[in-house]
Amino acid sequence: xxxxxxxxxxxxxxxxxxxxxxxxxxxxxxxxxxxxxxxxxxxxxxxxxxxxxxxxxxxxxxxxxxxxxxxxxxxxxxxxxxxxxxxxxxxxxxxxxxxxxxxxxxxxxxxxxxxxxxxxxxxxxxxxxxxxxxxxxxxxxxxxxxxxxxxxxxxxxxxxxxxxxxxxxxxxxxxxxxxxxxxxxxxxxxxxxxxxxxxxxxxxxxxxxxxxxxxxxxxxxxxxxxxxxxxxxxxxxxxxxxxxxxxxxxxxxxxxxxxxxxxxxxxxxxxxxxxxxxxxxxxxxxxxxxxxxxxxxxxxxxxxxxxxx
Amino acid sequence: xxxxxxxxxxxxxxxxxxxxxxxxxxxxxxxxxxxxxxxxxxxxxxxxxxxxxxxxxxxxxxxxxxxxxxxxxxxxxxxxxxxxxxxxxxxxxxxxxxxxxxxxxxxxxxxxxxxxxxxxxxxxxxxxxxxxxxxxxxxxxxxxxxxxxxxxxxxxxxxxxxxxxxxxxxxxxxxxxxxxxxxxxxxxxxxxxxxxxxxxxxxxxxxxxxxxxxxxxxxxxxxxxxxxxxxxxxxxxxxxxxxxxxxxxxxxxxxxxxxxxxxxxxxxxxxxxxxxxxxxxxxxxxxxxxxxx
Numbered sequence: 014x015x016x017x018x019x020x021x022x023x024x025x026x027x028x029x030x031x032x033x034x035x036x037x038x039x040x041x042x043x044x045x046x047x048x049x050x051x052x053x054x055x056x057x058x059x060x061x062x063x064x065x066x067x068x069x070x071x072x073x074x075x076x077x078x079x080x081x082x083x084x085x086x087x088x089x090x091x092x093x094x095x096x097x098x099x100x101x102x103x104x105x106x107x108x109x110x111x112x113x114x115x116x117x118x119x120x121x122x123x124x125x126x127x128x129x130x131x132x133x134x135x136x137x138x139x140x141x142x143x144x145x146x147x148x149x150x151x152x153x154x155x156x157x158x159x160x161x162x163x164x165x166x167x168x169x170x171x172x173x174x175x176x177x178x179x180x181x182x183x184x185x186x187x188x189x190x191x192x193x194x195x196x197x198x199x200x201x202x203x204x205x206x207x208x209x210x211x212x213x214x215x216x217x218x219x220x221x222x223x224x225x226x227x228x229x230x231x232x233x234x235x236x237x238x239x240x241x242x243x244x245x246x247x248x249x250x251x252x253x254x255x256x257x258x259x260x261x262x263x264x265x266x267x268x269x270x271x272x273x274x275x276x277x278x279x280x281x282x283x284x285x286x287x288x289x290x291x292x293x294x295x296x297x298x299x300x301x302x303x304x305x306x307x308x309x310x311x312x313x314x315x316x317x318x319x320x321x322x
Numbered sequence: 323x324x325x326x327x328x329x330x331x332x333x334x335x336x337x338x339x340x341x342x343x344x345x346x347x348x349x350x351x352x353x354x355x356x357x358x359x360x361x362x363x364x365x366x367x368x369x370x371x372x373x374x375x376x377x378x379x380x381x382x383x384x385x386x387x388x389x390x391x392x393x394x395x396x397x398x399x400x401x402x403x404x405x406x407x408x409x410x411x412x413x414x415x416x417x418x419x420x421x422x423x424x425x426x427x428x429x430x431x432x433x434x435x436x437x438x439x440x441x442x443x444x445x446x447x448x449x450x451x452x453x454x455x456x457x458x459x460x461x462x463x464x465x466x467x468x469x470x471x472x473x474x475x476x477x478x479x480x481x482x483x484x485x486x487x488x489x490x491x492x493x494x495x496x497x498x499x500x501x502x503x504x505x506x507x508x509x510x511x512x513x514x515x516x517x518x519x520x521x522x523x524x525x526x527x528x529x530x531x532x533x534x535x536x537x538x539x540x541x542x543x544x545x546x547x548x549x550x551x552x553x554x555x556x557x558x559x560x561x562x563x564x565x566x567x568x569x570x571x572x573x574x575x576x577x578x579x580x581x582x583x584x585x586x587x588x589x590x591x592x593x594x595x596x597x598x599x600x601x602x603x604x605x606x607x608x609x610x611x612x613x614x615x
Contacts, residue, residue, distance in 0.1 A: 021519055025416045029427050032413045036434060039487065042456070043445040059458050101341045108337040114330035120338060127349045129598040133548040133570045137577035137586050138352035138359065149351040187348040190341060210327065220328040249438035251552040256578070271440045275447065275556055288448055295441050302436035307429055314432070317495050 047293040054289045074293040078270045087266045093185040094247035095240050102194030107224050110202040128192045140256050143183050147173035179260045193320040238316030241309045245302045267298045359587035378588040395569045403542040405486035410493035418501040435491035439552025446484040447557050474565030477558045481566050484553050493538045500534040540604040569593050
C-alpha cells in the first residue's frame with residue numbers, strides 16, 4: 014500500500030523522538046552523573062554532557078559495594094529461578110495435560126489461585142515460613158496428634174526445622190512456583206495432536222521418554238521466551254532478598270545493594286551526597302537485564318505476551 | 323479433552339508434587355497464617371494469640387494513617403496507569419506506521435522494562451534531587467521551591483513519574499502486538515474507501531484496540547498496587563510525613579519495623595481482597611484477545 018504522507022511522516026518522527034527523549038532523559042542524566050567528580054555532580058545547574066570520570070567512578074562504586082561476589086550470587090539465584098521455574102512449569106503442565114485422573118481441574122485451580130496472592134501481599138507470613146520452612150508440617154503434625162504419637166512410640170520429640178534465611182535455597186525456592194509458566198506450557202501441550210501421543214505409545218515410549226524426546230525439543234521456543242522473562246524477573250527481585258538475606262557479604266544480591274546507596278543522611282553522615290558513585294552503581298546493576306532484553310528482543314516480546322507478565 | 327493419554331501412575335504424582343509442595347508451603351500456608359494473625363492478637367510476654375474477631379480490622383480502618391495510605395495508593399495507581407498507557411498508546415500507534423528507524427524506536431521504548439524498580443527509584447531520586455537534578459535550575463532562581471523531602475505533593479509527583487516511566491514499556495509491547503495483528507485487508511479496505519492514516523487511527527485502530535486497552539488497564543492498576551515497593555523504598559522511603567506511604571510499603575514497615583504482625587496481616591488481607599477482585603475482573607470480564615470475525 015503506497016501513500017504519500019510527508020507531513021504526517023514528519024509529525025510521526027517528531028512525536029516518536031519526543032517520546033524517546035522523555036524515556037531516555039532520566040537514564041542519560043544518571044549516566045552523566047556517573048561520569049562526573051563529586052564537586053561537579055553537586056554543582057547547581059545540572060550537567061547534560063558527560064565528563065571523564067566514568068571508569069574511576071565505576072571502579073570505586075564496584076569496590077565500595079563489593080559487587081564481585083554479589084554478581085556471582087545474583088547470577089546463581091537468577092539461573093536457579095529460571096531453571097526451576099521452567100522445569101516446574103513443564104512437568105506440572107505435562108502431568109495435567111497428558112495424564113487422566115480425577116482432581117486435575119482442582120490442581121489446576123489451586124495453581125491458578127496463586128496468581129491472586131503476589132509475594133508483596135503475603136510478605137510477613139512468608140518471611141515467617143522462610144525462617145523455618147517445615148513449620149506447616151510441624152503444625153499439622155501437632156494438630157493431628159502425629160507428633161504426640163511419634164513421641165509416645167519412639168520417645169523422639171518431633172521438632173522439624175529447616176531455616177532458609179541466608180541461603181540460596183531461601184532466595185530461590187519461594188520464587189520458582191509459577192502459575193503463568195504452567196499455563197503457557199499447558200496451552201502449548203494442548204496443541205499437541207493426539208496422534209503424536211498415540212504414535213509414541215505405539216513405539217513403546219513411556220510418559221517420561223515422550224516428555225524428554227518429543228515434547229521438550231518441540232517446546233524450545235517456549236523455553237527461550239520464558240527464560241528471557243524469568244531471568245529479568247529474578248535479577249530484579251528486591252523485596253524478598255532484602256528480607257531473607259541479612260548476611261549481605263555472603264548472600265547479598267546486586268539490586269538489594271542499591272538500598273544502601275541512597276545518598277541520604279544515613280550514608281553520608283551529613284556530608285556531600287555521593288551521587289556519582291550511586292549512579293555508577295545503578296548503571297552496573299541494571300546493565301545485565303537490559304542487555305538480555307535487547308539481545309533476546311524477539312523472545313522477550315513473545316514471552317511477555319504469552320505469559321501476560 | 324484428550325483422547326490419548328497415559329494412565330495415572332506414580333510418575334504423574336511425582337511430577338505434580340514439587341510445584342504443589344512449594345505453593346502449599348509458600349503461598350497457601352502464609353495466606354492462611356495472615357488470615358489467622360488478622361483475627362488474633364499476640365499477647366505481650368508470650369502466651370500465644372487470642373481471638374479478637376474484627377478488632378484488628380476495626381483498628382486499621384479507623385487509623386487515619388491507613389486511609390492516607392489508601393488515598394495515595396489510589397492516586398498513584400490511577401495516575402501511573404493513565405500516564406503510562408497514554409504514552410504507550412501514542413508511541414505504539416506511531417511506531418506501528420513502520421517508517422524508517424522503526425526497529426530502533428521499538429528497542430528504545432522496550433528496554434526500560436528490564437530496569438529494576440529500586441534502580442528506577444534511585445535514578446529518579448537523582449533526577450528530582452533539589453541540589454543536583456533537573457529542578458536545581460528552579461532552585462537557583464527560587465531557592466527552596468523544589469524539595470522532595472519537604473513537600474508531599476512533590477514526592478507523590480516523583481513516585482508517579484518514576485512508576486509511569488517503568489510501566490510504559492509493558493503496555494507498549496501489548497499495544498504494538500495488538501496493532502500488528504490487525505489484518506492488512508481491513509486497513510487496505512479503509513484506505514480504498516478514502517480513509518487517510520489519521521482517520522484510520524481514530525476509526526479503525528483505536529476501536530480495535532479496546533480489548534487490549536481494558537486488559538492493560540486492569541493489569542496496570544494491579545501492578546501499581548503490588549510492584550511499587552522498590553520505587554518507594556529508594557525514591558522517598560515513604561516520606562515526607564508519610565505522603566508516599568503506599569499500601570505495600572505500609573504493610574512492610576508495620577510488619578518488619580513496627581513488629582505489628584496483626585495490623586500488618588489485617589492490611590495484607592484487605593490488599594489481598596483488592597488484588598483478588600481485580601484479577602477476577604480481569605479474567606471474568608476482560609477479554610484480551612482481539613477478535614475480528
